Amino acid sequence: MRLHHVGIAVEDLEEAKARYGLLGFGVVAEGEVASQGVRVALLRGEGETLLELLAPLGPDTPVGRFLAKRGPGLHHLAFATSRIEEELARLKGVGARLIDEVPRPGFGGHRVAFLHPGFGLGVLWELVETEGA
Numbered sequence: 001m002r003l004h005h006v007g008i009a010v011e012d013l014e015e016a017k018a019r020y021g022l023l024g025f026g027v028v029a030e031g032e033v034a035s036q037g038v039r040v041a042l043l044r045g046e047g048e049t050l051l052e053l054l055a056p057l058g059p060d061t062p063v064g065r066f067l068a069k070r071g072p073g074l075h076h077l078a079f080a081t082s083r084i085e086e087e088l089a090r091l092k093g094v095g096a097r098l099i100d101e102v103p104r105p106g107f108g109g110h111r112v113a114f115l116h117p118g119f120g121l122g123v124l125w126e127l128v129e130t131e132g133a
Helices: 013-021 062-070 084-093
Strands: 002-009 026-033 038-044 050-056 073-081 111-115 124-129
Touching: 002 062, 002 124, 013 038, 013 050, 050 062, 062 073, 073 084, 084 111, 084 124
Parallel strands: 002 050, 073 124
Antiparallel strands: 002 073, 026 038, 038 050, 111 124
8 A cells, every 4th residue: 555645733724824825835625524423634745745734624523633632643544455355355454443334425526534543553544445545
């Protein structure tokens, strides 16, 4: 697998877009994932470098609770796969603790699944299904 993007929890999406813009990152997509209570801005830097800025729609959402507990910063690492079900089964088979047993809809129409940070050595992992990963 390859790194797809780095997810960063932020309190103010506009401020974060401006700050990362200073480094040459530009917004390539924005929207909401209502089922997760989050506003998302996907930024691209040089080459294929992607950052996903995540701002909660409210305090009682996954990102809202993350910010209350840990503050802004690294939220997850996302890895691209073209076979998400197979990868979930493989990782579960080697002892990974899955948050999502089956893929769910994610930002940009991708199917995604999360793995517990305990398995990711303290970092939440996301699998993102993409063609030709």
